[in-house]
Amino acid sequence: xxxxxxxxxxxxxxxxxxxxxxxxxxxxxxxxxxxxxxxxxxxxxxxxxxxxxxxxxxxxxxxxxxxxxxxxxxxxxxxxxxxxxxxxxxxxxxxxxxxxxxxxxxxxxxxxxxxxxxxxxxxxxxxxxxxxxxxxxxxxxxxxxxxxxxxxxxxxxxxxxxxxxxxxxxxxxxxxxxxxxxxxxxxxxxxxxxxxxxxxxxxxxxxxxxxxxxxxxxxxxxxxxxxxxxxxxxxxxxxxxxxxxxxxxxxxxxxxxxxxxxxxxxxxxxxxxxxxxxxxxxxxxxxxxxxxxxxxxxxxxxxxxxxxxxxxxxxxxxxxxxxxxxxxxxxxxxxxxxxxxxxxxxxxxxxxxxxxxxxxxxxxxxxxxxxxxxxxxxxxxxxxx
Amino acid sequence: xxxxxxxxxxxxxxxxxxxxxxxxxxxxxxxxxxxxxxxxxxxxxxxxxxxxxxxxxxxxxxxxxxxxxxxxxxxxx
Numbered sequence: 015x016x017x018x019x020x021x022x023x024x025x026x027x028x029x030x031x032x033x034x035x036x037x038x039x040x041x042x043x044x045x046x047x048x049x050x051x052x053x054x055x056x057x058x059x060x061x062x063x064x065x066x067x068x069x070x071x072x073x074x075x076x077x078x079x080x081x082x083x084x085x086x087x088x089x090x091x092x093x094x095x096x097x098x099x100x101x102x103x104x105x106x107x108x109x110x111x112x113x114x115x116x117x118x119x120x121x122x123x124x125x126x127x128x129x130x131x132x133x134x135x136x137x138x139x140x141x142x143x144x145x146x147x148x149x150x151x152x153x154x155x156x157x158x159x160x161x162x163x164x165x166x167x168x169x170x171x172x173x174x175x176x177x178x179x180x181x182x183x184x185x186x187x188x189x190x191x192x193x194x195x196x197x198x199x200x201x202x203x204x205x206x207x208x209x210x211x212x213x214x215x216x217x218x219x220x221x222x223x224x225x226x227x228x229x230x231x232x233x234x235x236x237x238x239x240x241x242x243x244x245x246x247x248x249x250x251x252x253x254x255x256x257x258x259x260x261x262x263x264x265x266x267x268x269x270x271x272x273x274x275x276x277x278x279x280x281x282x283x284x285x286x287x288x289x290x291x292x293x294x295x296x297x298x299x300x301x302x303x304x305x306x307x308x309x310x311x312x313x314x315x316x317x318x319x320x321x322x323x324x325x326x327x328x329x330x331x332x333x334x335x336x337x338x339x340x341x342x343x344x345x346x347x348x349x350x351x352x353x354x355x356x357x358x359x360x361x362x363x364x365x366x367x368x369x370x371x372x373x374x375x376x377x378x379x380x381x382x383x384x385x386x387x388x389x390x391x392x393x394x395x396x397x398x399x
Numbered sequence: 400x401x402x403x404x405x406x407x408x409x410x411x412x413x414x415x416x417x418x419x420x421x422x423x424x425x426x427x428x429x430x431x432x433x434x435x436x437x438x439x440x441x442x443x444x445x446x447x448x449x450x451x452x453x454x455x456x457x458x459x460x461x462x463x464x465x466x467x468x469x470x471x472x473x474x475x476x
Contacts, residue, residue, distance in 0.1 A: 079472045152402055160407055168415040172422035179426045183433035191429035198463060206470050275425065280418040286469045287413040291406050 023228060026354055030098045030222045033105045033358070035246040038215035040112040041124040042072060042250020045211065047262040048121070048281075048301040049203040052274035054382060055263030058193035059200070061254070061379035067197075068204040069252030075208020076216075076244030088294055090149045091132050095140035098222050099354055100132075103139065103347040105218070106361045107131030107340030111332060113368045119257035119265075119377070120328040123296035128214060129154060130336030135344035137337070157295035158329065161284060162303025168280035169304040173311030176272045192271035199278035206285050207297055208247065215243040256377040261325070262301065264385055267309030267317045276311065277304040299329065421462050428455030 023031075049071075050064040059067070096104075108124070108131035115122040129150075136144040180188050216235040219242075223229040229236070235243075263269060269277070281297070281304045288295050302325060309317040343361070346353040431452035438445035468474045 075470075078470070156402060156407070160411075164411045164414055167411075168418040171415060172418045175419060175423050176426045179423065180430050180433075183430045184436060187432040187436060188429050191425075191432055195425055195459070202463065202466050202470070205467070209470055209472075272426070276418070276422050279421050279425075280414070282466060283418040283421070284410070284414040286466055287417065288410045290469055291410055293406070293410060 023223075024226065026098050026102070026351060027222055027226050027228070029354060029358060030102045030105070031219050031242075033102055033109070034215050034218045034222075035242055037105045037109050037112070037128065037218075038212065038243055038246035039250035039253075040109050040116070041128075041211050041215070042069070042247040043253045043255035044112050044116055044122075044124050044250075044258060045207060045297060046251045046254050047259040048297040049200050049207060051259045051262035051301070052269050052277050052305065053196045053200045054259055055269045056193060056196065056271045056274040058196040058271060058274060061256075061259075061382055064200070065252050065254040065379070067201060068207075069248045071201055071204035072208035072212065072251045073244045073248030075205050075210075076212035076240060076247060078205075079209040079213065088149075088153060090129050090146055090153060091136040092140070092144045092146065093221055095136055095144040096132070096221070096225070097139065097348070098225065099347040100135045100139035100344055101218060101222055102354055103344035103357065104128070104132035104135035104340045106343040106347075106357060107134055107336040107338070110339050110361060110364055111336040113365055114335075115328055115332070116255050116257055117368050117372050118324075118328075119261045120325055121258050121262050121298050121302055122325075122328045122332045123158070123298045124211065125214065125294070125296050126154065126158070126329070126332040127336045130333035131340035133333070134337030134340030134342075135347075137344075138341040139344040139348045153294055154333065157288070157293055158299055161288065161293075161295040162299045162306075165280050165284045165300045165303035166307030166310075168283060169277045169307030170311035172276035172280055173273050173308040176276050177312055180272065189271050192275040195275045196271065196278055199275060199282055202282045203278060203285065203297065203301070204251075206282070206289070208244070210289070210294075210297075212243045212247045215246065216240060219243065254379060256379065256382045257372070260377055260382050260385070261321065262305060264383060265318060265321045266302070266305050266325075269305070269308065270312070273308040273312055277301070277308040280304045280307065417462070421459055424455050425459050428452045428459070431455060 046065055046068055049068050053059045054061050054064050108127040111127045112124060133145050216239050219239050220229065220233065220235045224231055224233060281301045284300045285297060306317055306322055343357045347357045431448045435445035435448035435452065438448055
C-alpha cells in the first residue's frame with residue numbers, strides 16, 4: 015500500500031520525504047546525548063544499552079503524540095509559502111549543520127538547525143515576508159537563553175543539596191542508589207524527546223503531501239509517515255552520536271552519579287513544565303545547562319569553560335549557519351528538478367566527506383568514556399575551533 | 400511582540416522547585432538505605448530505615464508517574 019501511494023508522488027516529493035527522514039535520523043543521533051550522556055558517563059548504563067533504551071523510547075514517543083505534526087515550523091515561517099523545493103533546501107541546511115557540529119562533537123539544537131534552514135530557504139525562495147521574525151524572538155531566542163539558565167540553577171541547587179544531605183552516608187548505597195535513579199530520569203527525557211522531535215519530521219512530510227494535493231488540507235499524518243519518522247529518529251538515536259555524548263558527559267565537567275541524577279532530574283523538570291505551559295524549547299540547551307549547573311553545584315568540580323564557550327558559540331551560529339546553507343540551497347533548488355538534483359548530490363557528497371573525516375578519529379561506544387590527556391584535548395580543540 | 404514573562408517565571412519557579420524537591424527526597428531515601436546498612440552491622444534489623452527509604456522512593460515514583468502522565472497526551476486529553 016505504501017508503494018502504491020508512493021508511485022503517485024512526483025520525484026521531487028519523494029526526494030523531500032527521503033531528505034526529511036535523513037534529517038530525522040541526524041536529529042536522533044545528535045540528541046542521544048541529551049538523555050543518555052550523563053548516564054553513560056557515570057556508568058549507570060552501559061553505552062550500548064543506553065542508546066538501545068533511548069532509541070526504543072524515542073520510537074514509542076513518536077506514536078504517542080502527533081499534535082504538533084500539523085505544522086512545519088510552529089509559525090516561524092509561513093507554511094503556505096513553503097513549496098517542496100523550499101522545504102528540501104531548508105532540510106539540506108539543517109542536515110549539513112547537524113553533521114558539521116556532530117563532527118566537532120558540539121551539542122547544538124536540531125530544532126534550531128531545522129528552523130534556521132527553513133528560514134533561509136523561505137527567505138530566498140519566497141521572500142522575506144514569509145519569515146515571521148517576531149516569532150523567531152519569542153519562540154527561539156528567548157527559550158534558548160532562558161532554558162539553560164533555569165536548568166543550570168535547578169541542577170546547581172539540587173546537586174548542592176544532594177551532596178550536603180548525603181555527605182555522611184556510605185559510598186556504596188549512594189553510588190548505586192543514584193545510578194538506579196539516573197536510569198529512570200534518563201528514560202523520561204528520552205520519551206519526552208520522542209514525543210516532541212519525531213513530530214517535526216512528520217509535520218514536514220505531511221505538509222509536503224498536502225501542498226502537492228496527495229493529502230487533503232488539514233489531514234493528520236498518515237500511519238506510514240508516523241512509522242517512518244519514528245523509525246528514523248529511533249535508529250538515529252540508537253546509532254548514538256558518540257562524539258556529542260563524549261562532550262556532554264565527559265568534556266564539560268566530570269560527573270559523579272549524584273550529579274548525573276540531579277542534572278537529569280532538573281532537565282526533566284524544565285522540559286515537562288515548559289511543554290505544559292506551551293514553550294517549545296530545545297532539549298540540547300536544557301541538558302547542557304543542567305550539566306554545567308551540576309558541575310558548579312559540587313564543590314571543587316571543574317567546569318571546562320573553554321568547551322562551554324565553544325558550545326555557546328555553536329548555539330549562536332546554528333540558526334544563521336543553517337539559514338545560510340538553506341538559502342544557498344534554495345537559490346538553486348527552486349529553479350526546477352535539475353536544481354534539486356544538483357543540491358541533493360552536493361549535500362550527499364558533503365555528508366560522505368564529513369563521515370570520512372570522522373573515521374580518522376572515530377568515537378564509538380567502546381571509547382566514549384576514554385578521554386585523551388588534557389594536552390591532547392587542547393590540541394584537538396584548537397583544530398576544531 | 401508579546402513575551403509572557405509571567406509564564407517564563409512560572410516555568411523557572413516550578414522547575415527549580417520540583418527538581419530540588421525530587422532530588423532532596425531521593426537523597427533522603429539513599430541516606431536511609433545507607434543508615435540501614437549501618438543498623439544491620441550493629442545488630443539492629445534496620446526496619447525503620449528501610450521503611451523511610453521506601454517512603455522516599457515511593458514519593459519519587461509518584462512524581463515519575465506524573466511525568467509520564469504529562470508526556471503521554473492520551474492520558475490527559
